[in-house]
Amino acid sequence: MKNQGSESCYHSKAIEELVRGHESANQLRELFNKSNEGSCGVGGDNSAVTVTFAEDLLGKVLRSFTNTLLLLNEKNIDESEEMSQFQVRDSRSWKPTKSEDSEESCKSTSGIRHRYKRRRTSQTWERDSEAPIEDGHKWRKYGQKQILNAKHPRNYYRCTHKSDQGCLATKQEQKIQDEPPLFKTVYYGIHTCRNLLNPEILLDYDDCASECLISFDNSLPTKQNLPLFSSSSSSIMKECNEEIIQDHHLAHQCQSTASQEDYFLSHEFTFDSSCCRNLTLSSTLESDHSADISEFLCDFAEFDLFEPFEILMS
DNA sequence: CCGATTTGACCCAT
DNA sequence: ATGGGTCAAATCGG
Numbered sequence: 001m002k003n004q005g006s007e008s009c010y011h012s013k014a015i016e017e018l019v020r021g022h023e024s025a026n027q028l029r030e031l032f033n034k035s036n037e038g039s040c041g042v043g044g045d046n047s048a049v050t051v052t053f054a055e056d057l058l059g060k061v062l063r064s065f066t067n068t069l070l071l072l073n074e075k076n077i078d079e080s081e082e083m084s085q086f087q088v089r090d091s092r093s094w095k096p097t098k099s100e101d102s103e104e105s106c107k108s109t110s111g112i113r114h115r116y117k118r119r120r121t122s123q124t125w126e127r128d129s130e131a132p133i134e135d136g137h138k139w140r141k142y143g144q145k146q147i148l149n150a151k152h153p154r155n156y157y158r159c160t161h162k163s164d165q166g167c168l169a170t171k172q173e174q175k176i177q178d179e180p181p182l183f184k185t186v187y188y189g190i191h192t193c194r195n196l197l198n199p200e201i202l203l204d205y206d207d208c209a210s211e212c213l214i215s216f217d218n219s220l221p222t223k224q225n226l227p228l229f230s231s232s233s234s235s236i237m238k239e240c241n242e243e244i245i246q247d248h249h250l251a252h253q254c255q256s257t258a259s260q261e262d263y264f265l266s267h268e269f270t271f272d273s274s275c276c277r278n279l280t281l282s283s284t285l286e287s288d289h290s291a292d293i294s295e296f297l298c299d300f301a302e303f304d305l306f307e308p309f310e311i312l313m314s
Numbered sequence: 315c316c317g318a319t320t321t322g323a324c325c326c327a328t
Numbered sequence: 329a330t331g332g333g334t335c336a337a338a339t340c341g342g
Contacts, residue, residue, distance in 0.1 A: 142333095144321075145334095147332075
């Protein structure tokens with residue numbers, strides 16, 4: 001059982017992540033709205049920059065949802081033991097699970113290896129997908145193991161920023177089915193690293209007992225006016241989780257669709273270098289998919305952060 | 315050259 | 329004793 005300050009901090013961190021994701025999604029919407037305004041294709045030289053920017057935004061959204069899911073799961077488990085197996089709609093959805101408990105050991109035997117760290121108690125997320133997941137985080141593989149009665153080996157990854165920032169997030173990935181291909185990914189722990197490409201993303205999970213300092217845009221919600229902060233109802237958290245799971249799923253679909261169709265690469269965008277938020281872009285090629293994709297992205301970007309809360313609070 | 319991956323050994327839990 | 333998680337030296341590759 002965690003104390004009130006800790007719970008409040010999980011709320012705060014979750015909101016912080018949602019707000020980031022919301023802001024990034026809005027930037028994506030802005031980007032695609034501009035692309036649909038039919039401006040003439042100028043400045044095609046900047047298309048690579050714009051593609052990078054769009055991918056960066058997608059990465060931010062995915063990271064925000066990933067972190068929020070982990071945070072909310074942490075909160076859910078704190079609140080409710082019966083929530084330990086929260087199953088949702090489809091095979092690509094997130095499924096929080098409880099990790100096996102283990103202690104860090106410091107056994108020192110012959111002196112060859114001083115400390116051998118087993119995974120700490122931490123929240124885990126399990127997810128099945130038809131392809132290895134691109135979750136926006138950078139991972140470094142540190143092991144591979146053939147598992148008993150398993151056709152395919154299990155791969156072990158840790159956060160790239162473990163060494164430089166002490167981030168303890170890890171994940172395991174294993175192909176569990178051939179046809180159709182199905183991969184199982186289990187995430188352990190929460191990222192505490194600052195992503196160097198997105199320096200604003202920094203979660204001080206170690207400092208969860210203390211007040212969280214968040215700087216929001218004026219246009220964005222603050223924790224004072226978010227119902228989530230005035231309620232600890234687990235139903236709200238469940239609802240919130242489902243909503244985020246959907247959006248996380250959509251973000252992945254959007255990312256894979258874009259890459260599969262080479263949508264970004266086959267269109268010319270211009271990028272107003274004076275300000276990332278005032279993009280001027282154009283599409284000079286017709287594509288059967290472009291309208292669908294941009295509409296899809298706009299729909300995705302328009303998800304309402306407040307909706308699940310308002311419904312539940314009324 | 316340096317960061318990422320591979321892979322056998324080591325270590326822990328059961 | 330065994331399965332599985334992690335370490336770390338060797339290797340790879342940009």
